[in-house]
Amino acid sequence: MNKSYLLTLISFIFFNITFADGKIESYKSGLDRTMSFPDTKEYLTISTDLHTHSVFSDGHVWPNIRVAEARKDNIDVLAITEHLEYQPHIMHIPHENRNAAYIEAKRAASGTDLIVINGSEITREMPPGHINAIFVKDANKLYKFDQNFLPEAKELIEERAQGAELPEEQMQVLENYALGNLYPALEALKEAKNQEAFVFWNHPMWGSQASDGIARLDEMHKEFITKDLLHGIEIVNTGTYSEEAFNIALENNLALIGTSDVHDLIEWDYDAHNNEHRPITLVFAKERNEASIKEALFDRRTVVVFKDRFMGRSQHILPLLKSIISISSNGYREGTQILKIEIRNNSSTYMILENLSEFNFADSDDLISIPKNGKVTLQVKTLEVLNNIDLKFKFLNALTSPKQHPVVSFRVST
Numbered sequence: 001m002n003k004s005y006l007l008t009l010i011s012f013i014f015f016n017i018t019f020a021d022g023k024i025e026s027y028k029s030g031l032d033r034t035m036s037f038p039d040t041k042e043y044l045t046i047s048t049d050l051h052t053h054s055v056f057s058d059g060h061v062w063p064n065i066r067v068a069e070a071r072k073d074n075i076d077v078l079a080i081t082e083h084l085e086y087q088p089h090i091m092h093i094p095h096e097n098r099n100a101a102y103i104e105a106k107r108a109a110s111g112t113d114l115i116v117i118n119g120s121e122i123t124r125e126m127p128p129g130h131i132n133a134i135f136v137k138d139a140n141k142l143y144k145f146d147q148n149f150l151p152e153a154k155e156l157i158e159e160r161a162q163g164a165e166l167p168e169e170q171m172q173v174l175e176n177y178a179l180g181n182l183y184p185a186l187e188a189l190k191e192a193k194n195q196e197a198f199v200f201w202n203h204p205m206w207g208s209q210a211s212d213g214i215a216r217l218d219e220m221h222k223e224f225i226t227k228d229l230l231h232g233i234e235i236v237n238t239g240t241y242s243e244e245a246f247n248i249a250l251e252n253n254l255a256l257i258g259t260s261d262v263h264d265l266i267e268w269d270y271d272a273h274n275n276e277h278r279p280i281t282l283v284f285a286k287e288r289n290e291a292s293i294k295e296a297l298f299d300r301r302t303v304v305v306f307k308d309r310f311m312g313r314s315q316h317i318l319p320l321l322k323s324i325i326s327i328s329s330n331g332y333r334e335g336t337q338i339l340k341i342e343i344r345n346n347s348s349t350y351m352i353l354e355n356l357s358e359f360n361f362a363d364s365d366d367l368i369s370i371p372k373n374g375k376v377t378l379q380v381k382t383l384e385v386l387n388n389i390d391l392k393f394k395f396l397n398a399l400t401s402p403k404q405h406p407v408v409s410f411r412v413s414t
Contacts, residue, residue: 033267034074035277035305036373038346040319043284043301046293048077050119050281051132051202051234051259055089056101057082057121059263063101064108069266071114073278077293079134080105081119084143085180091169098139115290121202122188124181125156127218129209130202131185131230133192135294141191144183145176153178185220189229198297199224200232200257205242215245217252225252231298232257236279236306238269243402246311250401255297256312257281258304277348279306284316308350310398314406321395321408325351325370329414330377332385338362339380339389339414345370353393356407368393388413 037045052066053059063080070078080101097103102118109116119134120142133142156178157171166174192199204215215233217225224230232255235245249256260278262269270276284301285292296302303312303320310317324347330340345351355366362379370376382389392409400406 033072033277034348035280036074036348037282037305037320038323040284040323042319043286043296044288045320045323046076046283046285046288046296047074047305048079048281048283048293049075049260049262049278050077050079050081050117050134050200050257051121051237051261052078052080053082053121053261053263054080054101054105055093056080056087056095056104058086058088061265063105065265066262067105067108067112067114067116069262071112073266075114075280076288077115077117077283078105078109079117079119079132081121081132081134082139083121083123083130084139085123086173086177088173090173090176096140098143102139115288115293117290122185122192123177124185126209127220128185128201128224129204129206131189131199132202133189133195133197133199135195135290136192136197137195141195142188143180145179146182147179149179149182150175153182156181186223186229189224193229198232198255198294199230200234200255201230202234202259203237203240203261204233204245204248205240206237213240213242215242215248217248225254231255232300232302234259235311236304237261238279241306246399246402250313253300255300255302256304257302258306258311276307277305279304281305282312282320284320305349308397310349310395312398312400314400317398317400317406318408321398321406322410324349325353325393325408325410327391327410327412329412332414333379337382337384339382339386340377341380341391341412342375342377343368343370344375345372348372350397352396354396356392356394357390359389359391367396382414386414 039045054063082101105116117134118136120139122131157174160174205213233245233249234257235242236258238261258279258281270278282303283293283296285296303310303317326344328342332339350372351370353368359380362381389412394405394407398406
């Protein structure tokens with residue numbers, strides 16, 4: 001490599017990315033990772049990633065990197081939700097304050113439009129598994145370690161160690177995790193409720209929580225729902241989607257959540273070169289502030305975006321789709337009954353529509369693909385000159401329940 005080029009590269013990195021306790025002023029990957037979605041007629045459309053990690057638990061980047069990545073992706077709201085009980089880096093990055101990642105991220109985001117909220121991952125064996133609490137006021141009150149209960153924790157330690165003689169550092173991490181598991185999840189969630197936190201069940205389809213990949217409610221989860229201690233469920237986590245979790249959400253009035261659960265660099269986990277983005281949750285809020293976003297989550301006004309697909313309840317997804325797709329007329333071809341129309345996609349997601357209208361097209365079959373932030377032009381055979389027409393489309397990359405695609409009608413003035 002040319003020496004001059006190498007020095008230039010090092011200088012660029014040094015002057016654009018500050019040290020770990022500071023802001024990131026510039027972050028350039030050479031890839032357009034921007035995600036954008038229009039507001040609906042009634043609400044602001046807020047993009048969120050509510051489950052991420054940093055070095056303050058088992059992630060591998062400092063919190064300011066998470067902030068830079070979120071800004072690069074045009075995320076509106078970021079929660080860094082560290083494992084409270086599982087702390088593999090604690091010997092190298094000692095911290096007694098479980099709010100540390102939030103404090104660092106908040107500092108890095110100051111002066112920007114990014115909203116950083118405090119969160120924690122309450123980490124238990126099944127049941128109940130891993131549970132996120134966001135909008136917490138003090139994460140330190142959600143966990144307890146008591147060395148006096150080490151004998152009781154021995155069974156879990158031995159199970160995790162699997163007979164291996166672990167180094168002292170790893171054994172300490174395992175002991176802390178086992179001790180943390182002895183603090184009842186119910187008590188942790190009661191404290192989360194005292195702090196008015198929004199709580200959701202993480203990756204219920206994960207192999208470590210469900211060996212067959214099927215999300216199922218345990219009696220403990222049902223108790224949490226009954227006591228208003230559990231408000232949402234991840235139907236998407238990282239690269240996995242669960243139809244069963246989708247059904248659980250609909251049947252139990254839980255918010256639909258999709259998250260990246262990112263631990264490494266976002267561009268390592270999601271390949272922007274192949275147009276891949278992190279999963280996110282769109283929240284439909286009255287205002288762009290923490291209180292309004294929190295109110296929207298408790299009201300279950302969410303849609304999950306995952307691999308160019310939208311997943312949400314009909315009352316939330318239909319207004320979004322009507323905002324994403326706009327159709328205008330370019331008039332009839334002279335001397336014909338063929339109407340020229342333009343269909344525009346106002347989002348960063350490819351849209352796939354199936355024509356269910358009474359009209360056919362002169363230049364296309366019934367399957368229509370619209371590029372992100374792009375448009376297509378079509379010619380509609382109306383058979384006679386009309387003042388307006390009604391077009392009906394099934395959105396093949398949207399779901400209102402497992403395997404159920406929404407249908408939306410559009411009136412077009414000619």
